[in-house]
Structure formats: structure tokens, C-alpha cells
Amino acid sequence: MVLGNDASSSSLSNKNLSVLVVDDDPLIRMLHDNYLKHFGLKPLVVENGKEAVDLFQLGTSFDLILMDKEMPIMNGVEATKALRDMGATSMIVGVTSRGSPSEMQAFMEAGLDFCFEKPLTFDMIDFILKELNVNDDDDTNN
């Protein structure tokens, strides 16, 4: 799938989106951070679910959260549930290595908007950002 023109136009509309990457794997954090920067975003990066929840409790909100599933201290399922219980309306996208269907379902049921297999690719991020921008447009028009 060719990315080209979509990526360059997206980087303009993505400038004001706030993004949080939650992953205990430094390699994945580096990758996803760079992918998002490629789209004109400046993500904040944390190492586990508890740090994400702590940020929300401090009043920080994000348009998009990329949430790993398997993490120490607080995993992605727990963190997603906690964020939704606290009223977080961010788009939360689960990112996981291939797990069983029941594990994926449990992750989705925690409150995810989407769930993808890691690592994310340009196409997946492009899709996510388009969904986010569509949601933003809907909110503006209402």
C-alpha cells in the first residue's frame, strides 16, 4: 500500500493531536515514537500502564493512546479499564503480539477502540489518524 501523499497531508492536520505511547519494550517505544514523528506528531512515551494512569490522574489528557498489552506493574488491560473508569475519552489503540482470540477479546473489552498486532506499520498509523481526524471533524460539526 502506498503512503506518500496521505502522510504529508496528515502531518499538517495531526500537529495538534496529543499522543501517548505506553510500552515496556524500549525497541517498540523507539519505533512507535519515530513512526508518529514521521506523521508530524510529538508523542509522550511511558513504560507501563501505571504511568499512563498517573498522567491521567494529574489531569493530562491525550487524543490517542497506543497501549501495549503485556507490561509489568500495570498491564494494558488493567490500564485501559482504569482509564475508562476514570472517564478517559481518548482513542485507545491496543498493540499486542499475536495472542489467543480470548486474550484479544479481553483486551478489547477493557475499552479499546482498536487493537493491532505489533509492531505498528505506516498503514496502521495512517488508519488510526484518519479515524481520529474523522472523529474530530464529527465533534466540530455537532
Add this chain to the structure above:
Amino acid sequence: MERNPLRRQLQIMRKSLFDQGYLDEQFVQLEELQDDSNPNFVEEVVTLYYRDSARLILNIEQALERKPYNFHKLDAYMHQFKGSSSSIGAKKVKAESTLFREYCKSGNGEGCMRCFQQLKKEYATLRKKLEAYFQVARQAGPMETACRPK
């Protein structure tokens, strides 16, 4: 046709890595993240992978020395290792990781041992090939665009 001999060599090395099944499409994704502001991104990612995954290899080795095998723990370590290997497009390493996990699920200790030995070979072979590749890449200078393998 690339005129610069070093770049031509680099193209040949790169094509060989894909043709021989060492790398997959994910490596191309990494190359597409490399630009003037991030000229050594791919090498940095691969370096981080080998640094980080060494710990997991050691964990698995140690777990395989303890009997009876804790297949749940072995699977968890390999799950993580497979994720990292997928991130750099390490195709053969990823395939061995998948096989190892299947042996864990079926409780096949012998299979795990055999598979792990093969995995370590693939891991080491890929490392040597990528080190050689990046050495030539540094000498050749920045390439203009990533080329998708044919």
C-alpha cells in the same frame, strides 16, 4: 542501475538479505523512517534489538537449564523475544520463535532445546550479515530512498 560501486554492493547485499529470507517487509518500514534528520535510524534500531534481546536469550538459556521445564515461563520469554524480532523484520528468527512457542504449548522439551539452538544460529547469522551491511552502508553514504524488494 546504481553507478557507485559501494552503493551497488549495498543494493546486492540488501537484496540478498530479502531473497534468502533473513528479512521481511518490516525492515522496509524501518528504512522508510530513516531520513536526513535520522540518518542512522535502522542501524540504531538493530543495535538496540541485539542489545535488548541478549537479556531474553540469556533468560531462556537459564530457564532451559532448569528441569522440569517451566513452559509457561519459556513461552512468555519467547513471546517477548518474538515481538522484538518482528520489529526489525528478522524473518528466520521470528519463524524459529514461533516454532519454539508451539513446542512450549505442546510441552515438548526436546523440541524446545533443538529449536532454541537453531534460533541462536539464525540470530547470530543475521547479526553478522547486518553488521557487514551497515559497515558498507556507512562507507557508501546515505541512500536516497528505500527500495521495496522485488
